[in-house]
Amino acid sequence: MSRHFAASVVEHHDVNAGFRLLTLSPDTPALPPEPGQFYMLQANTTFDPLLKRPFSFFSAADNTISFLYRIRGKGTRALAALDTGAKLSVIGPLGNAYPLPEGDYIAVAGGIGIASLYSLLGAVPGRALLFWGARNRNELLMPERIEPLVKTVVMTTDDGSVGEQALVSVPVKRFLADHAHLPVYACGSTPMMKAVADVCAEAGARCFVSLETYMACGVGACLGCVVKIRTQEHPQGTFRSVCKDGPVFDASAVIWEGAGE
């Protein structure tokens, strides 16, 4: 079973405006992914766009893998144009996985970050206290599939269209005051994850973040996707590949350089 395979589109539809759900069927047997892992996808066979793009798997079944994605630039536009039956080239599953929580846990999703956390919610169902932030109602994707998997959910939006008008780290911080013993799993934009990591550090809660950086190879070969991580050998931090050593890191080890951007 190779981690590089051709796959066919079996389903592909809009979720909310600008977001689509893509379901692939590998043409040859493929490895099952673990929650938090990702795939490199490419829709086109020409040289523009050139590189594959990384996407967390959203869900996986016997012979299908699904991806929930936001249309962003030319790679995702090419993806969005795929019809049922179209072929695409895939590498994966790649990267490490979320260490599975043993009991209740806090999940913090920012926008499309829900795509990565969804597989964790499904793997450990009914135990997540989900904090779910987005820019607006449109970006709170597929609540009907997510809510059955979690214990409680707290939503925030930047525009106040749903839930509290705040960054998602604000209710997380309040909640941690009494629940710092629960592990936290966060996926979203870099500034959002940094904010969550900060409130966890303050509260003394264990926090895992699934990072997002620009990738070329996805397998640890190009060293393009690195992030600075503190290790015992390198207390000042050393570069680790997000694609291979991550994307999931213990937030306390991450050095958030340029994370404000």
Add this chain to the structure above:
Amino acid sequence: MSRHFAASVVEHHDVNAGFRLLTLSPDTPALPPEPGQFYMLQANTTFDPLLKRPFSFFSAADNTISFLYRIRGKGTRALAALDTGAKLSVIGPLGNAYPLPEGDYIAVAGGIGIASLYSLLGAVPGRALLFWGARNRNELLMPERIEPLVKTVVMTTDDGSVGEQALVSVPVKRFLADHAHLPVYACGSTPMMKAVADVCAEAGARCFVSLETYMACGVGACLGCVVKIRTQEHPQGTFRSVCKDGPVFDASAVIWEGAGE
């Protein structure tokens, strides 16, 4: 009315294996083409393939233009993938036109060269003595639409699957022995057109050829598509743009450099 416009695919289907008929509807009013003129088409909006590709129009109606084309490389592959409703970017009509014959005339088509001659056959119907050569039966496209437009038709194929197994210039040469007063219009591969030009020169028949070269701009700006043409001022030949001064040239003026390839 601009010669640069967006158009929508209204019909697109296979003719024979590897050949398709594409019908476009310009999104804004477009100029009507004359027989022999061509358009630059591009299916993709990315940079690979980069340049538009030239195609003779096959037929034109009130608000549609059709193209008959052979799938060859990446530009035509991208074209071939267009579904009904898809948009593409078009420049045209471009180039000169066939000087319309006043009475009977000889038309010589090689393979996909029929695409360009079809509009002439339709403009002066019932007067053409068509000599139609192709590699095999599969490349003799749409006889049911072509035969009603001509007076007689003689077919040749390289493999003998239809008509005489010969280059199309062979029956043309035989026919010219008695009909050198008729004007000849040829479109096909460069070696085929050179062969036809040669038999016309021998027989003393007037011959027009529609040339094919690699093009970038289609409007005479890049000087990439030139061919050597004899003029009064330049009896040894001077470069003329196929896209602007052609594609139709008096065969007796063409200097067939490297045409053997």
Add this chain to the structure above:
Amino acid sequence: MSKHSLTVNIAGLELKNPVMTASGTFGYGEEYADFLDLNRLGAVVVKGLSRQPKEGNPVPRIVETPAGMLNAIGLQNIGVKRFIAEKMPFLRGFDTRVICNFFGDSVGEYVEVAGMLSATDGVHALEMNVSCPNKQAGWCVFGTDPKVLGEVVSSVRKVCTVPLIVKLSPNVTSISQMARVAEDAGADAVSLINTITGMAVDIKTRRPVLANRIGGLSGPAIKPVAVRMVWEVFNAVKIPIIGMGGIFTAEDALEFLIAGARGVAVGTANFVNPSATVDIIDGLHRFLDAENINDINDLIGSLHRS
């Protein structure tokens, strides 16, 4: 759309906007007059001119490459005399700047052509193409040897009565050194980049695809190299820069402007989109609007250094 200004000043020449055509990709202007309003352009830069008409190279002359194209036109042109007689009357009819690209195969020819063109009514600036073979010095090219470049520029400078733009070749170890040589020799501006020398092989015939064997690479493929060179030159000289190389959109043009180009030229893009230049001008207006910038000059060379 009217609050802000796109006007730029290149070596004393005022342009209504920084967008011009790249030499050799826009013919003598008339080829595209049907497709866009030439009055909207900052400047029209015409195909390179020489003293005598030039036939150019045998075909094939062009071939597409990934996100680019190679050309070996061989500087085909109608010669400076016919240009002045047959093409200038048309170009003088437009409210835009006319910049004449030219070349020679000796210093003498450069000087002669520059003299003729700069004395022509309606020619607002000259652009010297130094990426052509130097007959006097055999295989070397004017634009790759600093000494030769300095000589030919200062000789032309003496006879040129309009702003003199020197168009630099990217096929050099140090583009900033070449720009400084041009500046020191009296260039009023530099333009860059000309095409990068490349080759394509037909694996079936085992021949170069182009009859001339090698050709010049242009298009989006070369944009990162061009932006880098503009930025290097911006840090090396005081004279204005006209940037080009793979500009297809307003965003591309903005990369060059921010990196230090005061003007931008659109080349290969014209072939794909005949209204690329005016689309870019419209896009610049939209960008200034969106970013609340009143004067495009505030953007030029504004690349942060940290």
Add this chain to the structure above:
Amino acid sequence: MSKHSLTVNIAGLELKNPVMTASGTFGYGEEYADFLDLNRLGAVVVKGLSRQPKEGNPVPRIVETPAGMLNAIGLQNIGVKRFIAEKMPFLRGFDTRVICNFFGDSVGEYVEVAGMLSATDGVHALEMNVSCPNKQAGWCVFGTDPKVLGEVVSSVRKVCTVPLIVKLSPNVTSISQMARVAEDAGADAVSLINTITGMAVDIKTRRPVLANRIGGLSGPAIKPVAVRMVWEVFNAVKIPIIGMGGIFTAEDALEFLIAGARGVAVGTANFVNPSATVDIIDGLHRFLDAENINDINDLIGSLHRS
């Protein structure tokens, strides 16, 4: 598929086929061992090594460009000692050639690293990367100054006990001059091209996209430049050439071989298609079959000169 031979000999080193990996795009080999059978490769060329481990540049380090990408990894590597201890045992397990790419920031470091690597069991050849800043001579780069290049190559040649490949920078006026300098200084082969320096600008933030500002352009975009340089060098030196730059398919590899490369290296393509190298090897077999060529050496440098 078995009638014909793909074996090539590069400076005394026999390779089962001309296809290798380009340094920095294949990690230390193990990263792709899951995706393809390393035994099938002509050679594995590993990420550039230095005396001390190197952290490399801050992020962002990569950005896609039209048909290409810019990288400014900054030569991050685990250092030659850890490489020998941790990675060589794995690589020795394969029936392929191991070529170690290395660099230094002084002549002394080049010499030291070359000595350590060439004394290591299982290292079949060294590839010197001279496209890195030269600490001794300030901003200059080893690979762009002929004098400095000659010095560093001849110093390394003295200590290197395996074939020495010098990897040339394309950012020079004359690549054939640099190749001749390398040959005269004792290089057993040259490889080209390394990346072309480029830049991308984020027009919103008005910052370079890469933290390092400039980066190296690779991928299909640069292929025409690479093929041209291989052909130029083939006409300038006698030592074998390893060609690279945008090779994605067997057809691409054939362009380089016909232009004069005796080996070809696959770089950026690995990222897009992890089995690019073996797909290319299969494609070479098919081409030789189809064209009835028995020995790939008959193809090398067979470009017609007319």
